[in-house]
Amino acid sequence: MSTFSFDLAATDGRARTGTIHTPRGDIRTPAFMPVGTAATVKAMLPESVAATGADILLGNTYHLMLRPTAERIDRLGGLHRFMNWDKPILTDSGGFQVMSLAALRKLTEKGVTFKSHIDGSRHEITPERSMEIQKLLGSDIVMCFDECPALPADKARIAESMQLSMRWAERSRDAFGDRPGHALFGIQQGGLEEDLRAESAEALTGIGFDGYAVGGLAVGEGQEAMFGCLDFAPEQLPQDKPRYLMGVGKPDDIVGAVARGIDMMDCVLPSRSGRTGQVFTRHGVLNIKNARHQDDPRPIDDACTCPACSNYSRAYLHHVFRSQEMISSMLLTWHNLHYFQQLMAGMRGAIAAGTFDAWQAEFHANRAGGDI
Numbered sequence: 001m002s003t004f005s006f007d008l009a010a011t012d013g014r015a016r017t018g019t020i021h022t023p024r025g026d027i028r029t030p031a032f033m034p035v036g037t038a039a040t041v042k043a044m045l046p047e048s049v050a051a052t053g054a055d056i057l058l059g060n061t062y063h064l065m066l067r068p069t070a071e072r073i074d075r076l077g078g079l080h081r082f083m084n085w086d087k088p089i090l091t092d093s094g095g096f097q098v099m100s101l102a103a104l105r106k107l108t109e110k111g112v113t114f115k116s117h118i119d120g121s122r123h124e125i126t127p128e129r130s131m132e133i134q135k136l137l138g139s140d141i142v143m144c145f146d147e148c149p150a151l152p153a154d155k156a157r158i159a160e161s162m163q164l165s166m167r168w169a170e171r172s173r174d175a176f177g178d179r180p181g182h183a184l185f186g187i188q189q190g191g192l193e194e195d196l197r198a199e200s201a202e203a204l205t206g207i208g209f210d211g212y213a214v215g216g217l218a219v220g221e222g223q224e225a226m227f228g229c230l231d232f233a234p235e236q237l238p239q240d241k242p243r244y245l246m247g248v249g250k251p252d253d254i255v256g257a258v259a260r261g262i263d264m265m266d267c268v269l270p271s272r273s274g275r276t277g278q279v280f281t282r283h284g285v286l287n288i289k290n291a292r293h294q295d296d297p298r299p300i301d302d303a304c305t306c307p308a309c310s311n312y313s314r315a316y317l318h319h320v321f322r323s324q325e326m327i328s329s330m331l332l333t334w335h336n337l338h339y340f341q342q343l344m345a346g347m348r349g350a351i352a353a354g355t356f357d358a359w360q361a362e363f364h365a366n367r368a369g370g371d372i
């Protein structure tokens with residue numbers, strides 16, 4: 001099928017499960033999307049990322065436009081060929097990374113100018129340039145160029161920023177044009193304000209997108225405030241299109257977001273924290289660098305089937321982490337990505353079976369303290 005479509009299979013409360021069909025493959029939802037920052041999911045081969053159960057990964061417009069540049073990747077056959085990943089790729093529009101990484105940023109109606117954090121060269125991203133970069137990369141799901149305001153901010157500032165993002169969404173839609181089989185997602189803004197989020201949702205729905213992201217969250221507001229916003233924001237967006245919560249998150253954030261109607265999420269957490277020794281399990285989090293693991297012959301999680309848990313002890317993983325051996329990042333990243341995908345698979349099954357409440361109860365009961 002050379003088109004992009006979303007089939008909702010079942011709902012349980014506000015939670016949904018379904019499939020996003022793309023020419024490069026299907027995406028089972030709710031979906032967790034690993035982050036491939038500089039055309040690689042750090043410490044993982046693409047086939048290993050696929051083996052964890054990931055149907056789609058994220059590319060990074062901001063990093064790739066600076067190095068090796070989108071034009072070079074296009075000349076080499078596009079990002080899928082370049083990084084040897086033939087399944088779907090979603091790319092963010094670059095605005096969020098510019099505001100969080102680049103130096104000397106200047107934001108105007110036109111777009112954002114900034115100095116590269118790599119070599120100090122000057123660059124400009126506009127909605128039009130962001131669409132061009134994401135097209136050169138060959139991205140299957142393209143994100144509108146938006147502005148994500150830092151919280152806390154007063155309501156007037158949030159409204160102003162949201163309205164700028166809606167004008168940029170219109171320009172993104174116009175510049176994206178008509179690309180069968182490729183999707184353009186709008187990004188809702190509006191901070192934690194229900195009326196501003198409604199205004200944003202109406203503006204985006206009026207323009208018309210293939211999917212809708214809840215942006216502007218996971219920027220320091222905390223889980224309670226984020227869940228409070230998710231108690232109304234997803235349902236302001238079209239029910240028949242995928243809903244993507246950007247930048248989330250810890251396992252309990254992910255479960256709470258799915259329970260509130262979110263279909264897709266991305267986060268650097270499982271890969272980045274794996275490299276710092278942080279390991280996610282169904283009983284909670286442990287850090288392998290802690291001395292208590294140095295004589296422990298048990299696997300991280302005896303119910304996990306990943307290579308780390310199938311073949312290595314905590315004592316070994318403690319040793320290679322302490323010794324800063326590369327296999328440490330490989331095994332801990334693989335385990336964390338595998339765990340996050342198992343979480344998603346469990347939720348998809350529970351929503352399809354109508355047992356999501358029981359699944360959530362067990363998820364939280366499993367994590368209730370105790371020495372893991």
Ligand SMILES: Nc1nc2c(CCNCC3CCCCC3)c3[nH]c(NCCc4ccccc4)nc3cc2c(=O)[nH]1
Nearest residue numbers: 035037058059060092096148215216217218246247269
């Ligand atoms: N356009 C856009 N992107 C957003 C992102 C980036 C999502 N990940 C992109 C991905 C592309 C490839 C490279 C990596 C990023 C967000 N990330 C977060 N929180 C992260 C909070 C967090 C969580 C764990 C560790 C660090 C930060 N809130 C976000 C809000 C927005 C938003 O409104 N608009």
Ligand SMILES: [Zn+2]
Nearest residue numbers: 304306309335
């Ligand atoms: Zn494991």
